Amino acid sequence: MNTTNHYDVNGKPYHRGLMLALSLFATFAAALMQTSLGTALPRLMTVFDINLSTAQQATTWFILASAIMVPISSFLIKKFSVNQLSIMAYICLALGVAISAFTPAQHDMWLLFVFGRIIAALAVGVMMPLLQIIIVNIYDAQERGTAMGLMGLVVGMAPALGPTLTGWILDQNHVIFGLTISNSWRTIFYLPLAVIVIAVVLSPFLIKDVIKKEDVSLDWLSLVLSSVGFGLFLLGFTNVSSDGWGDLATVVSPIMGGVLLIGLLVWRQLRLEDPFLDVRVFKSKRFTLTTLAMVLSTMAMMGVEMMLPTYLQNVHGLSALDSGLTLLPGALLMGLFSPIAGKLYEKAGIQRLTIAGFSILAIGTIPFAFIDISTTTLTIVVMYALRMIGIALVLMPLTTEAMAALPIEKATDGTAVNNTARQVASSVGTAILTSITQNVINQNEPAKHLKTLNPLKYADQYLNASMDGFRVAFIVGLGFAICGLILAFWLKSHSQRVTDGEGAA
Known part of the structure:
Protein backbone atom coordinates (compact mmCIF):
# COMPACT_ATOMS: atom_id res chain seq x y z
CA MET A 1 0.00 0.00 0.00
CA ASN A 2 1.31 3.43 -0.93
CA THR A 3 1.59 5.47 2.26
CA THR A 4 2.82 8.85 0.95
CA ASN A 5 1.36 11.77 -0.99
CA HIS A 6 -1.97 11.79 0.81
CA TYR A 7 -3.81 14.89 1.97
CA ASP A 8 -6.20 15.59 4.82
CA VAL A 9 -9.42 17.61 4.58
CA ASN A 10 -7.40 20.82 4.91
CA GLY A 11 -5.20 19.94 1.95
CA LYS A 12 -2.16 19.21 4.12
CA PRO A 13 0.00 16.14 3.34
CA TYR A 14 0.26 13.34 5.89
CA HIS A 15 1.73 9.85 6.15
CA ARG A 16 -1.22 7.49 6.39
CA GLY A 17 0.95 4.50 7.30
CA LEU A 18 2.25 6.29 10.42
CA MET A 19 -1.26 7.50 11.23
CA LEU A 20 -2.62 3.96 11.02
CA ALA A 21 0.31 2.57 13.01
CA LEU A 22 -0.23 5.02 15.89
CA SER A 23 -3.99 4.40 15.89
CA LEU A 24 -3.42 0.62 16.00
CA PHE A 25 -0.74 1.06 18.67
CA ALA A 26 -3.04 3.05 20.98
CA THR A 27 -6.16 0.95 20.37
CA PHE A 28 -4.22 -2.28 21.02
CA ALA A 29 -3.27 -0.96 24.46
CA ALA A 30 -6.91 0.01 25.04
CA ALA A 31 -8.18 -3.41 23.97
CA LEU A 32 -5.86 -5.11 26.46
CA MET A 33 -7.79 -3.36 29.22
CA GLN A 34 -10.97 -5.22 28.24
CA THR A 35 -9.86 -8.64 29.51
CA SER A 36 -6.69 -8.03 31.50
CA LEU A 37 -8.32 -8.08 34.94
CA GLY A 38 -9.92 -11.53 34.66
CA THR A 39 -6.74 -13.27 35.83
CA ALA A 40 -6.04 -10.62 38.47
CA LEU A 41 -9.33 -10.83 40.38
CA PRO A 42 -7.95 -13.08 43.18
CA ARG A 43 -5.08 -10.63 43.76
CA LEU A 44 -7.48 -7.67 43.81
CA MET A 45 -9.74 -9.49 46.27
CA THR A 46 -6.80 -9.80 48.63
CA VAL A 47 -5.34 -6.30 48.38
CA PHE A 48 -8.71 -4.51 48.57
CA ASP A 49 -10.27 -7.01 51.01
CA ILE A 50 -13.35 -7.66 48.85
CA ASN A 51 -15.31 -10.72 47.76
CA LEU A 52 -15.53 -12.15 44.23
CA SER A 53 -18.83 -10.52 43.27
CA THR A 54 -17.47 -7.12 44.28
CA ALA A 55 -14.23 -7.70 42.39
CA GLN A 56 -16.17 -8.59 39.23
CA GLN A 57 -17.61 -5.06 39.23
CA ALA A 58 -14.31 -3.92 37.70
CA THR A 59 -15.03 -6.04 34.63
CA THR A 60 -18.83 -5.65 34.52
CA TRP A 61 -18.80 -1.85 34.60
CA PHE A 62 -15.98 -1.71 32.06
CA ILE A 63 -18.03 -3.79 29.60
CA LEU A 64 -21.16 -1.70 30.17
CA ALA A 65 -19.42 1.69 29.90
CA SER A 66 -17.54 0.80 26.72
CA ALA A 67 -20.67 -0.70 25.12
CA ILE A 68 -22.75 2.38 25.93
CA MET A 69 -20.20 4.63 24.20
CA VAL A 70 -20.16 2.72 20.89
CA PRO A 71 -23.53 4.04 19.59
CA ILE A 72 -22.57 7.55 20.77
CA SER A 73 -19.35 7.34 18.74
CA SER A 74 -21.25 8.14 15.54
CA PHE A 75 -22.25 11.57 16.87
CA LEU A 76 -18.78 12.27 18.31
CA ILE A 77 -16.97 11.37 15.07
CA LYS A 78 -19.24 13.77 13.15
CA LYS A 79 -19.02 16.55 15.75
CA PHE A 80 -15.26 16.60 16.40
CA SER A 81 -12.26 16.37 14.11
CA VAL A 82 -10.35 13.09 14.03
CA ASN A 83 -7.35 14.76 15.67
CA GLN A 84 -9.44 16.30 18.45
CA LEU A 85 -11.39 13.12 19.18
CA SER A 86 -8.28 10.93 19.13
CA ILE A 87 -6.43 13.15 21.59
CA MET A 88 -9.49 13.41 23.86
CA ALA A 89 -9.97 9.63 23.81
CA TYR A 90 -6.29 8.94 24.52
CA ILE A 91 -6.19 11.42 27.41
CA CYS A 92 -9.41 9.96 28.82
CA LEU A 93 -7.95 6.46 28.61
CA ALA A 94 -4.68 7.56 30.23
CA LEU A 95 -6.62 9.27 33.04
CA GLY A 96 -8.78 6.21 33.70
CA VAL A 97 -5.84 3.79 33.66
CA ALA A 98 -3.83 6.10 35.94
CA ILE A 99 -6.69 6.37 38.47
CA SER A 100 -6.92 2.57 38.74
CA ALA A 101 -3.13 2.12 38.80
CA PHE A 102 -2.56 4.58 41.64
CA THR A 103 -5.65 3.82 43.73
CA PRO A 104 -4.57 3.12 47.34
CA ALA A 105 -4.96 -0.57 48.17
CA GLN A 106 -7.64 -0.06 50.82
CA HIS A 107 -11.14 -1.49 51.11
CA ASP A 108 -12.83 1.93 51.14
CA MET A 109 -10.97 2.99 47.95
CA TRP A 110 -12.39 0.22 45.75
CA LEU A 111 -15.02 2.47 44.20
CA LEU A 112 -12.25 4.82 43.05
CA PHE A 113 -10.58 1.87 41.32
CA VAL A 114 -13.86 1.01 39.55
CA PHE A 115 -14.35 4.68 38.64
CA GLY A 116 -10.98 4.61 36.87
CA ARG A 117 -12.08 1.53 34.94
CA ILE A 118 -15.27 3.30 33.84
CA ILE A 119 -13.35 6.36 32.62
CA ALA A 120 -10.98 4.11 30.65
CA ALA A 121 -13.92 2.18 29.20
CA LEU A 122 -15.55 5.36 27.89
CA ALA A 123 -12.41 5.95 25.82
CA VAL A 124 -12.25 2.35 24.59
CA GLY A 125 -15.85 2.54 23.41
CA VAL A 126 -14.91 5.42 21.11
CA MET A 127 -11.46 4.27 20.00
CA MET A 128 -12.60 1.05 18.32
CA PRO A 129 -15.16 2.71 15.98
CA LEU A 130 -12.77 5.64 15.44
CA LEU A 131 -10.01 3.30 14.23
CA GLN A 132 -12.45 1.63 11.84
CA ILE A 133 -13.72 4.88 10.37
CA ILE A 134 -10.15 6.16 9.94
CA ILE A 135 -9.32 3.07 7.87
CA VAL A 136 -12.46 3.47 5.76
CA ASN A 137 -11.54 7.07 4.95
CA ILE A 138 -7.80 6.82 4.29
CA TYR A 139 -7.81 3.60 2.23
CA ASP A 140 -9.85 2.93 -0.87
CA ALA A 141 -11.87 -0.23 -1.38
CA GLN A 142 -9.01 -2.10 -3.11
CA GLU A 143 -6.59 -1.54 -0.19
CA ARG A 144 -9.00 -1.54 2.72
CA GLY A 145 -8.98 -5.31 3.27
CA THR A 146 -5.31 -5.37 4.29
CA ALA A 147 -5.72 -2.39 6.64
CA MET A 148 -8.80 -3.94 8.24
CA GLY A 149 -6.84 -7.15 8.61
CA LEU A 150 -4.37 -5.22 10.74
CA MET A 151 -7.30 -3.99 12.80
CA GLY A 152 -8.07 -7.67 13.39
CA LEU A 153 -4.94 -7.73 15.54
CA VAL A 154 -6.69 -5.30 17.87
CA VAL A 155 -10.20 -6.75 17.78
CA GLY A 156 -9.23 -10.39 18.21
CA MET A 157 -5.67 -10.71 19.44
CA ALA A 158 -5.46 -8.06 22.18
CA PRO A 159 -8.43 -9.33 24.26
CA ALA A 160 -7.06 -12.87 23.93
CA LEU A 161 -3.61 -11.77 25.10
CA GLY A 162 -4.93 -9.81 28.08
CA PRO A 163 -5.40 -12.70 30.56
CA THR A 164 -2.11 -14.33 29.52
CA LEU A 165 -0.14 -11.10 29.92
CA THR A 166 -1.71 -10.48 33.32
CA GLY A 167 -0.96 -14.03 34.47
CA TRP A 168 2.65 -13.63 33.32
CA ILE A 169 3.01 -10.33 35.19
CA LEU A 170 1.50 -11.68 38.42
CA ASP A 171 3.43 -14.96 38.33
CA GLN A 172 6.79 -13.49 39.39
CA ASN A 173 9.19 -10.62 38.79
CA HIS A 174 10.68 -10.62 35.29
CA VAL A 175 13.86 -9.05 33.93
CA ILE A 176 13.75 -7.84 30.32
CA PHE A 177 16.68 -5.97 28.77
CA GLY A 178 17.99 -5.33 32.25
CA LEU A 179 14.70 -3.86 33.49
CA THR A 180 12.79 -5.56 36.30
CA ILE A 181 9.07 -6.01 35.64
CA SER A 182 7.39 -6.19 39.04
CA ASN A 183 4.65 -8.75 39.70
CA SER A 184 2.56 -6.08 41.42
CA TRP A 185 -1.06 -5.81 40.26
CA ARG A 186 -0.30 -2.17 39.44
CA THR A 187 2.08 -3.27 36.67
CA ILE A 188 -0.98 -4.46 34.71
CA PHE A 189 -1.83 -0.78 34.27
CA TYR A 190 1.66 0.70 34.04
CA LEU A 191 2.50 -0.95 30.71
CA PRO A 192 -0.62 0.20 28.78
CA LEU A 193 -0.34 3.61 30.45
CA ALA A 194 3.16 4.08 29.03
CA VAL A 195 1.88 3.22 25.55
CA ILE A 196 -1.03 5.65 25.80
CA VAL A 197 1.19 8.50 27.03
CA ILE A 198 3.38 7.98 23.97
CA ALA A 199 0.25 8.06 21.77
CA VAL A 200 -0.91 11.33 23.38
CA VAL A 201 2.48 12.94 22.67
CA LEU A 202 2.61 11.79 19.03
CA SER A 203 -1.04 12.35 18.12
CA PRO A 204 -0.78 16.10 17.31
CA PHE A 205 1.90 15.26 14.74
CA LEU A 206 0.61 12.02 13.19
CA ILE A 207 -3.18 11.97 13.55
CA LYS A 208 -4.73 14.16 10.87
CA ASP A 209 -8.25 15.27 10.06
CA VAL A 210 -9.36 12.89 7.32
CA ILE A 211 -13.12 13.33 7.87
CA LYS A 212 -15.01 16.58 7.45
CA LYS A 213 -16.81 17.74 10.58
CA GLU A 214 -20.58 18.10 10.40
CA ASP A 215 -22.74 20.69 12.10
CA VAL A 216 -24.79 18.16 14.04
CA SER A 217 -26.75 18.73 17.22
CA LEU A 218 -27.19 16.18 19.95
CA ASP A 219 -30.64 14.68 20.37
CA TRP A 220 -30.64 14.22 24.12
CA LEU A 221 -33.62 11.88 24.18
CA SER A 222 -31.83 9.55 21.73
CA LEU A 223 -28.72 9.71 23.91
CA VAL A 224 -30.72 8.69 26.99
CA LEU A 225 -32.56 5.91 25.16
CA SER A 226 -29.29 4.57 23.72
CA SER A 227 -27.28 4.73 26.94
CA VAL A 228 -29.93 3.35 29.28
CA GLY A 229 -31.32 0.87 26.73
CA PHE A 230 -28.04 -0.78 25.77
CA GLY A 231 -26.80 -0.47 29.35
CA LEU A 232 -29.77 -2.39 30.78
CA PHE A 233 -29.74 -4.95 27.95
CA LEU A 234 -26.07 -5.80 28.41
CA LEU A 235 -26.31 -5.67 32.21
CA GLY A 236 -28.99 -8.36 32.10
CA PHE A 237 -26.87 -10.64 29.92
CA THR A 238 -23.81 -9.96 32.09
CA ASN A 239 -25.73 -11.15 35.17
CA VAL A 240 -26.85 -14.41 33.54
CA SER A 241 -23.63 -16.25 34.43
CA SER A 242 -24.08 -15.58 38.16
CA ASP A 243 -27.86 -15.35 38.59
CA GLY A 244 -29.31 -17.53 35.82
CA TRP A 245 -32.01 -16.70 33.27
CA GLY A 246 -34.88 -16.84 35.74
CA ASP A 247 -33.82 -13.99 38.03
CA LEU A 248 -36.47 -11.31 37.55
CA ALA A 249 -34.61 -8.42 39.18
CA THR A 250 -31.11 -8.80 37.73
CA VAL A 251 -31.68 -10.58 34.39
CA VAL A 252 -35.23 -10.61 33.01
CA SER A 253 -36.20 -7.04 33.93
CA PRO A 254 -33.00 -5.39 32.64
CA ILE A 255 -33.12 -7.33 29.35
CA MET A 256 -36.82 -6.62 28.74
CA GLY A 257 -36.42 -2.97 29.74
CA GLY A 258 -33.39 -2.68 27.47
CA VAL A 259 -35.26 -4.21 24.52
CA LEU A 260 -38.15 -1.77 25.04
CA LEU A 261 -35.87 1.28 25.16
CA ILE A 262 -33.82 0.11 22.16
CA GLY A 263 -37.07 -0.36 20.26
CA LEU A 264 -38.06 3.22 21.12
CA LEU A 265 -34.60 4.37 20.04
CA VAL A 266 -34.99 2.73 16.63
CA TRP A 267 -38.50 4.18 16.24
CA ARG A 268 -37.22 7.66 17.02
CA GLN A 269 -34.22 7.38 14.66
CA LEU A 270 -36.48 6.50 11.74
CA ARG A 271 -38.39 9.73 12.32
CA LEU A 272 -35.46 12.11 12.79
CA GLU A 273 -34.15 13.99 9.78
CA ASP A 274 -30.63 13.86 11.26
CA PRO A 275 -30.68 10.69 13.40
CA PHE A 276 -28.42 10.12 16.38
CA LEU A 277 -27.75 6.58 15.11
CA ASP A 278 -28.88 6.00 11.54
CA VAL A 279 -30.37 2.51 11.55
CA ARG A 280 -31.42 2.97 7.92
Missing part, protein backbone atom coordinates in the same frame (compact mmCIF):
# COMPACT_ATOMS: atom_id res chain seq x y z
CA VAL A 281 -28.09 1.40 7.00
CA PHE A 282 -29.90 -1.93 7.45
CA LYS A 283 -31.86 -1.14 4.29
CA SER A 284 -28.77 -2.37 2.48
CA LYS A 285 -29.17 -6.15 2.16
CA ARG A 286 -25.42 -6.52 1.68
CA PHE A 287 -24.68 -4.60 4.91
CA THR A 288 -27.32 -6.55 6.85
CA LEU A 289 -26.14 -10.00 5.73
CA THR A 290 -22.45 -9.30 6.39
CA THR A 291 -23.22 -7.76 9.79
CA LEU A 292 -25.30 -10.81 10.75
CA ALA A 293 -22.47 -13.11 9.67
CA MET A 294 -20.06 -11.00 11.72
CA VAL A 295 -22.38 -11.35 14.74
CA LEU A 296 -22.33 -15.15 14.40
CA SER A 297 -18.53 -15.23 14.15
CA THR A 298 -18.24 -13.00 17.22
CA MET A 299 -20.60 -15.19 19.24
CA ALA A 300 -18.68 -18.30 18.17
CA MET A 301 -15.38 -16.68 19.12
CA MET A 302 -16.21 -14.98 22.42
CA GLY A 303 -18.53 -17.66 23.80
CA VAL A 304 -15.98 -20.48 23.49
CA GLU A 305 -13.06 -18.17 24.30
CA MET A 306 -14.66 -17.28 27.65
CA MET A 307 -15.63 -20.88 28.44
CA LEU A 308 -12.28 -22.57 27.74
CA PRO A 309 -10.30 -21.00 30.63
CA THR A 310 -12.99 -22.17 33.05
CA TYR A 311 -12.86 -25.68 31.58
CA LEU A 312 -9.05 -25.79 31.73
CA GLN A 313 -8.96 -24.61 35.33
CA ASN A 314 -11.93 -26.60 36.70
CA VAL A 315 -11.38 -29.88 34.80
CA HIS A 316 -7.65 -29.97 34.02
CA GLY A 317 -6.65 -28.13 37.20
CA LEU A 318 -4.48 -25.60 35.36
CA SER A 319 -3.53 -22.29 36.92
CA ALA A 320 -4.84 -19.05 35.47
CA LEU A 321 -1.46 -18.43 33.83
CA ASP A 322 -1.22 -21.93 32.36
CA SER A 323 -4.77 -21.75 30.99
CA GLY A 324 -3.90 -18.43 29.37
CA LEU A 325 -0.74 -19.90 27.87
CA THR A 326 -2.80 -22.77 26.45
CA LEU A 327 -4.85 -20.27 24.47
CA LEU A 328 -1.88 -18.09 23.53
CA PRO A 329 -0.92 -19.95 20.29
CA GLY A 330 -4.46 -19.43 19.01
CA ALA A 331 -4.28 -15.71 19.77
CA LEU A 332 -0.93 -15.42 18.02
CA LEU A 333 -2.16 -17.29 14.96
CA MET A 334 -5.18 -15.01 14.77
CA GLY A 335 -2.83 -12.07 14.79
CA LEU A 336 -0.74 -13.68 12.05
CA PHE A 337 -3.68 -14.58 9.83
CA SER A 338 -5.68 -11.34 10.19
CA PRO A 339 -3.49 -9.36 7.72
CA ILE A 340 -3.35 -12.43 5.45
CA ALA A 341 -7.15 -12.55 5.52
CA GLY A 342 -7.22 -8.94 4.35
CA LYS A 343 -5.09 -9.83 1.32
CA LEU A 344 -7.25 -12.89 0.58
CA TYR A 345 -10.38 -10.75 0.78
CA GLU A 346 -8.99 -8.42 -1.87
CA LYS A 347 -8.11 -11.34 -4.16
CA ALA A 348 -10.75 -14.03 -3.55
CA GLY A 349 -13.79 -12.02 -2.52
CA ILE A 350 -16.00 -12.27 0.54
CA GLN A 351 -18.05 -15.40 -0.31
CA ARG A 352 -15.21 -17.89 -0.85
CA LEU A 353 -13.21 -16.48 2.06
CA THR A 354 -16.18 -16.60 4.44
CA ILE A 355 -17.11 -20.15 3.41
CA ALA A 356 -13.52 -21.26 4.02
CA GLY A 357 -13.30 -19.41 7.35
CA PHE A 358 -16.56 -20.73 8.81
CA SER A 359 -15.69 -24.25 7.57
CA ILE A 360 -12.35 -24.13 9.40
CA LEU A 361 -14.10 -22.70 12.47
CA ALA A 362 -16.65 -25.54 12.44
CA ILE A 363 -13.96 -28.23 11.94
CA GLY A 364 -11.96 -26.77 14.83
CA THR A 365 -15.03 -26.75 17.08
CA ILE A 366 -16.27 -30.30 16.41
CA PRO A 367 -13.67 -31.98 18.70
CA PHE A 368 -14.80 -29.75 21.59
CA ALA A 369 -18.23 -31.38 21.39
CA PHE A 370 -16.57 -34.70 22.37
CA ILE A 371 -14.05 -33.59 24.99
CA ASP A 372 -13.77 -35.53 28.21
CA ILE A 373 -11.49 -35.65 31.22
CA SER A 374 -8.77 -37.47 29.26
CA THR A 375 -8.60 -34.89 26.44
CA THR A 376 -5.00 -33.68 26.31
CA THR A 377 -4.00 -30.06 26.64
CA LEU A 378 -2.11 -30.35 23.34
CA THR A 379 -5.34 -31.35 21.57
CA ILE A 380 -7.06 -28.28 22.98
CA VAL A 381 -4.16 -26.05 21.90
CA VAL A 382 -4.30 -27.36 18.31
CA MET A 383 -8.09 -27.24 17.96
CA TYR A 384 -8.37 -23.80 19.55
CA ALA A 385 -5.63 -22.50 17.23
CA LEU A 386 -7.56 -23.90 14.24
CA ARG A 387 -10.71 -22.12 15.43
CA MET A 388 -8.87 -18.81 15.69
CA ILE A 389 -7.53 -19.16 12.15
CA GLY A 390 -11.13 -19.56 10.99
CA ILE A 391 -12.18 -16.49 13.01
CA ALA A 392 -9.33 -14.47 11.48
CA LEU A 393 -10.50 -15.39 7.98
CA VAL A 394 -14.03 -14.08 8.54
CA LEU A 395 -14.19 -11.41 11.28
CA MET A 396 -12.49 -8.38 9.73
CA PRO A 397 -13.22 -9.28 6.07
CA LEU A 398 -16.92 -9.30 6.99
CA THR A 399 -16.53 -5.92 8.66
CA THR A 400 -14.73 -4.61 5.58
CA GLU A 401 -17.47 -5.93 3.31
CA ALA A 402 -20.16 -4.33 5.49
CA MET A 403 -18.47 -0.95 5.20
CA ALA A 404 -18.04 -1.39 1.44
CA ALA A 405 -21.81 -1.87 1.15
CA LEU A 406 -22.43 1.73 2.22
CA PRO A 407 -21.63 5.05 0.55
CA ILE A 408 -18.72 6.86 2.22
CA GLU A 409 -21.02 9.48 3.79
CA LYS A 410 -22.79 6.68 5.70
CA ALA A 411 -19.55 5.07 6.90
CA THR A 412 -19.69 6.73 10.34
CA ASP A 413 -23.22 5.44 11.03
CA GLY A 414 -22.37 2.02 9.60
CA THR A 415 -19.28 1.79 11.80
CA ALA A 416 -21.26 2.63 14.95
CA VAL A 417 -23.98 0.10 14.10
CA ASN A 418 -21.42 -2.58 13.19
CA ASN A 419 -19.45 -2.14 16.40
CA THR A 420 -22.62 -2.05 18.49
CA ALA A 421 -23.66 -5.35 16.95
CA ARG A 422 -20.26 -6.82 17.80
CA GLN A 423 -20.51 -5.67 21.44
CA VAL A 424 -24.01 -7.10 21.83
CA ALA A 425 -22.98 -10.38 20.15
CA SER A 426 -20.03 -10.75 22.49
CA SER A 427 -22.16 -10.36 25.63
CA VAL A 428 -25.06 -12.47 24.35
CA GLY A 429 -22.82 -15.29 23.09
CA THR A 430 -20.95 -15.49 26.39
CA ALA A 431 -24.18 -15.41 28.40
CA ILE A 432 -25.80 -18.17 26.33
CA LEU A 433 -22.88 -20.59 26.62
CA THR A 434 -22.27 -19.82 30.30
CA SER A 435 -25.90 -20.33 31.24
CA ILE A 436 -26.17 -23.54 29.22
CA THR A 437 -23.14 -24.95 30.97
CA GLN A 438 -24.47 -24.06 34.42
CA ASN A 439 -27.99 -25.37 33.70
CA VAL A 440 -26.68 -28.74 32.49
CA ILE A 441 -24.43 -28.99 35.55
CA ASN A 442 -27.37 -28.18 37.86
CA GLN A 443 -29.54 -30.84 36.21
CA ASN A 444 -26.88 -33.57 36.40
CA GLU A 445 -24.97 -32.80 39.58
CA PRO A 446 -25.11 -35.46 42.33
CA ALA A 447 -27.25 -35.14 45.42
CA LYS A 448 -25.79 -32.88 48.10
CA HIS A 449 -25.90 -35.57 50.78
CA LEU A 450 -23.45 -37.67 48.72
CA LYS A 451 -20.79 -35.08 49.41
CA THR A 452 -20.79 -36.16 53.06
CA LEU A 453 -21.42 -39.88 52.58
CA ASN A 454 -18.94 -40.49 49.76
CA PRO A 455 -16.86 -37.40 48.87
CA LEU A 456 -14.86 -39.20 46.15
CA LYS A 457 -17.97 -40.44 44.37
CA TYR A 458 -19.53 -36.98 44.67
CA ALA A 459 -16.44 -35.33 43.15
CA ASP A 460 -16.39 -37.85 40.30
CA GLN A 461 -20.08 -37.38 39.47
CA TYR A 462 -19.82 -33.59 39.72
CA LEU A 463 -16.86 -33.64 37.33
CA ASN A 464 -18.91 -35.70 34.86
CA ALA A 465 -21.79 -33.23 35.20
CA SER A 466 -19.37 -30.39 34.48
CA MET A 467 -18.09 -32.20 31.39
CA ASP A 468 -21.68 -32.61 30.15
CA GLY A 469 -22.23 -28.88 30.59
CA PHE A 470 -19.09 -27.89 28.70
CA ARG A 471 -19.84 -30.31 25.87
CA VAL A 472 -23.37 -28.97 25.34
CA ALA A 473 -22.05 -25.39 25.40
CA PHE A 474 -19.41 -26.21 22.79
CA ILE A 475 -22.07 -27.87 20.62
CA VAL A 476 -24.00 -24.58 20.69
CA GLY A 477 -20.78 -22.81 19.72
CA LEU A 478 -20.53 -25.24 16.79
CA GLY A 479 -24.10 -24.27 15.89
CA PHE A 480 -23.05 -20.62 15.59
CA ALA A 481 -20.30 -21.64 13.16
CA ILE A 482 -22.66 -23.79 11.06
CA CYS A 483 -25.24 -20.98 10.88
CA GLY A 484 -22.46 -18.65 9.73
CA LEU A 485 -21.40 -21.16 7.08
CA ILE A 486 -24.97 -21.41 5.74
CA LEU A 487 -25.28 -17.63 5.67
CA ALA A 488 -21.95 -17.36 3.80
CA PHE A 489 -23.54 -18.90 0.70
CA TRP A 490 -25.90 -15.90 0.54
CA LEU A 491 -23.03 -13.43 0.35
CA LYS A 492 -21.87 -12.23 -3.04
CA SER A 493 -18.39 -11.21 -4.07
CA HIS A 494 -17.85 -8.20 -6.33
CA SER A 495 -17.73 -10.23 -9.55
CA GLN A 496 -21.00 -11.97 -8.66
CA ARG A 497 -22.76 -8.66 -7.98
CA VAL A 498 -21.60 -7.27 -11.30
CA THR A 499 -22.79 -10.44 -13.08
CA ASP A 500 -26.17 -10.16 -11.36
CA GLY A 501 -26.42 -6.54 -12.41
CA GLU A 502 -26.11 -5.12 -8.88
CA GLY A 503 -22.89 -3.21 -9.53
CA ALA A 504 -20.65 -1.84 -6.83
CA ALA A 505 -21.72 0.03 -3.74
